[in-house]
Amino acid sequence: MLKAAVSQTPDEDFVAPVEEKKEVPSFGTLEYIHYWSELEGNLPSPIDVSITGAVKYTCPDLVWYNFDIYPHKIKLTNTGYTVLFGAKWRTERPYLEGGPFLEKHVFSQAHFHWGANMMEGSEHTVDQRRYPGEMQAIFFKSEYMTQEEALHHPDGVVVICYIIKYSVNPDKRLQWVIEGFPRIQEAQTNTRIGPYPMSRLFPMFYEDYFLYWGSLTTVKGESYTVRWLVPRITLFASFEQMKEFRKLWDPWDEPNLGNFRPLQANEGRHVFFIRPHWNQYNSLLPIPREPEPSIAIISPEYQAKPWMLPPQNAYMLPEKETEESKTKQNENINIDDE
Template sequence: MAVAKVKPSEEEEIVVLPEEDADVPPYGSLEWLQYWSSTEGQLPTPIDVSITGSLSYNCPDLRWINFNVYPNKVKLTNTGYTLVVSTKWKAERPYLEGGPFMEKHMLSQIHFHWGDDLMKGSDHTVDKRTYPAEMQVTFFRAEYMTQEEALRHPDGVTMICYLIKYGVNPDKRLNWIIEGFPRVREAKTHTKIGPYPMSRLLPMFYEDYFLYWGQLPTTKGDSFSVKWLIPRPTLFASFEQLSEFRKLWDPWDEPNLANFRPLQERQGRHVFFINPHWCKYNSLLPMPRDEEAGVTFLSQSYQKYPWLLPPQNHDELARLLMKHVQSPISISTVLCPQLSLQPLNFQGYWDNNQKAILSNTGETAKFMFKPGVSKPVLSGGPLDGEYIFEHMQFSWSFDNSTGCEHLVDDRGYAAESQLVHYNSKYESFEVALTQTDGVAIVAFLLEASEDPNPKFQNLVQGLERIKKFEQRTKITAEVLLWMDSDDLREGPYYTYKGSLTMPPYNECVDWIIFQKPVPIGIKQLTCLRQLHNVDDQPIEHNVRGLHDHPGYSAIFIKQ
C-alpha cells in the first residue's frame, strides 16, 4: 500500500493518509475508518491522546439505545486483577449505533483501572496527563452474538474509556457501584448490586471523542484488535471513593493498589477526533457543575412490545410508549400491557366551600369554578407535572348502554363523566389545547342503577335548574362528592394518549379512565336527558363515535 506522510509541525505527531488506491475505501466514509484496523489494530495500547496531532473526522451522531432500561441483574466481580460490572437482561440489552459503527454494538461489560495515589491510575493519558482511574466499557458487534466471538474479528469489539478525575465531592454515578465493594474485598468473589439502568453510570455523548485502533492484551496472553474511544466528558471521584478501589485484594490476598497498564508509544498511528464541537483549549472537558442527563432512546422492539419492559421502567417510559390517537376508543384489558406507576394525586377536589357554576351549553352539562377561585390540581400517574382543573362535562344517551364514550371490554354504560384539566406550564386552557401534553381528562363510567346514588343529589338539583340552553346556576364543589377518594387513590385505571371528543378534536389529551364504574340512579340520569339543545329539543345523545387505535396504545395501571 502506498501512503503519503504529512510533515508534522513542532507540536504535531505524524499523521499518515493513504494515497488514492483501488483497495482503500474513500476518505470520509466509515469504511475508511475501519480500514486502518488492518495496519494499526495490533499496535500496543494504551497511548496518549490529544487534540494536537489528531485528525478531525466526521461521523453520524452516536446513538445510545435502551440505556434507561433497567437490567434484570447487575453483578459486581473482583477478578483479582480488576473489578467487573456485568449485567443480565430479560429482553433487549443496551446498544450503540451510528457514530463510527456500521452495525449496532451491544453492551458487554464494564471494568476499572486505578493507581496507588491520585497522580496515576488511568491507562490512557490525555495531553500527557495521567488521572487517578479509568472506566472501560466493552461493546461487541451484534452479528457476532458474543464478546468471545467478536474478539476474533477486527471489527468486533469497541472499548469506550472514561477518564476518572479527582473531585472534592463524590460522583453520584459511582456510588451504587462502590456500595458493593465491601462484599467483594477478596479475589474471585462477586455480589449483586442495584439493579439500575446503565444511564445511571455512563456519561452519554454523541460527538466530540477520540478514536484509534490498537491491541487488547488479556491476562491469558492473548491479544485482539480493538477500536478504542476516549470521550472528552469524564467521571470524577472523591478521595474516599478512589480509596475504596485500593482496598480490593489481588489473587495473592494482597491489596490491589494499582492495575493500570504502562503507556505505549503512538508509533505514527492515526488518532481521530470525531465530530469536534466544544472548546478546544483542553482535550478533556471540565467537570460539569450539575450532572447532565445524557440522551438515550428506546429501541423499536420495546416500542412495539412495551410489555417487555421491566417494572422499574413503567413510570418513566409509559408516556413514551403511547402515540396520540383520536378519541374515544374501545379498550380491551387483555390487549393492554399492565404497568405500575406512581399514585395519582388529587388536590383540592373536595373543598365544599368553593363556589362554582353549572351550565347547559346546548351540547352537555358543564361544571366550572368561578374566576378567582383556587382550582383543584391533578398530578402523578402517567402525567409529567401538575394539571389544573378546567371543567367537568358529561356524555349520555337515550338508553343505559350507549351513553359512555369509551367502551371497556366491549361493554357500554349509561353515561360518562369527564374532568378536564390543563397543564400548569401553559398560561391558559386555550394555549394548552395547542400542545401535545396540554390536557389531561379523568373519565368515570356511570352505570345505571335502580337505586339513586345520594352522592349525585347535589348535581341532580343543579341540573333541574338548567334545563334550557344557556341556563346557568350557582353551585358548590359538593357536586364532586360522588368521586370516591379511596377509589381515586387505589383504583386501577386505563390510560392512553388521545384527543378531545368535541371540536376541534385536538390530539392533546392524556386520558385516565377508571375501571370501576360509578352507580347512578335511572331517575337521576333523566336529569341529563331532559336538558335541551340550542333548538330547544332534548339532548338525547351526545356521544362521539369510536375510533380505531393500535392495541397497545392503552395501558392498564394498577395503583
C-alpha cells in the same frame, strides 16, 4: 541428468507474485476509519490522546438505545485484577448505533483501572497527563453473539474509555457501584448491586471523542484488534472514593494498589477526533456542575412491544397501555433469581 533438467538456469527470469493493493476508501467515509484497522490494529495500547495531532473527522450521531431500561440484575465481581461490572436484561440489552459503527454493538461489561495514589491509575493519558482512574465499557458487534467470539474479528469489539478525574466531591454515578466493594474485598468474590439502568453510570455522548485502533492483549498472551474510544466527557471521583478501589485484594490476599498497563508509543497511528464541538483548549471537558441528562432512546423493539419493558420503566408507557403491559409481563416473564 534429471537434476540438471529440472534446475533453473541463471538466465531464466524470476517472476515475483503480484501483490494486489487495496484501494484506500475516500476520506470522510466510515470505511476510511475501518480501513486503518488492517494496518494499525496490531499496534499496542493504551496510548496518549490529544487534540494536538489528532485527525478531525465527521461521523453521524452516536445513538444510545435502551440505556434507561432497568436490568434484571447486576453482578459486581472482584476478579483479583479488576472490578468487573456485568448486567442481565430479560429482553433486549442496551446497544449503540451510528457514530463510527457500521453495525449494532451491544453492551457486554465494564471494568475499572486504578493506581496506588491520585497521580496514577488511568490507562490512557490525555495531553501527557495521567488521571486517578479509568472505566472501560466493552461493546461487541451483535452478529457475533458473544464478546468471546467478537474478539476474534477485527471489527468485533469496541472499548469506551472513561477517564476518572479527581474531584473534591464524590461522583454519584460511581457511588452506587462503590457501595458494593466491602462485600467483594476478597479476590474471586461477587455481589449484587442496584439494579439501576446504565444511564446511572455511563456518561453518554454523541460527539466530541477520540478514536484509534490498537491491540488488546489478555493475561494469557492473546492479542486482539480493538477500537478504542476516549470521550472528552469524564467521570470523576473523590479521594475517599478512589481509596475504596485500593482496599480490594488481589489473588494473593494483598491490597490491589494498581492495575493499569504501561503507556505505549503512538507509532504514527491515526487518532481520529470525532466531531469536536466544545472549546478545544483542553482535550478533556471540565467536570459538569449539573449531571448531564440522559440522551438514551427506546429501541424499535421496545416501541413495538411495550409489554417487554420492566415494571420500573412503566413511566415510559402510555397510560392506556399500562394495565395491558403488566398483564403480559406476568404471563411471559419467567423470574430467575439466580
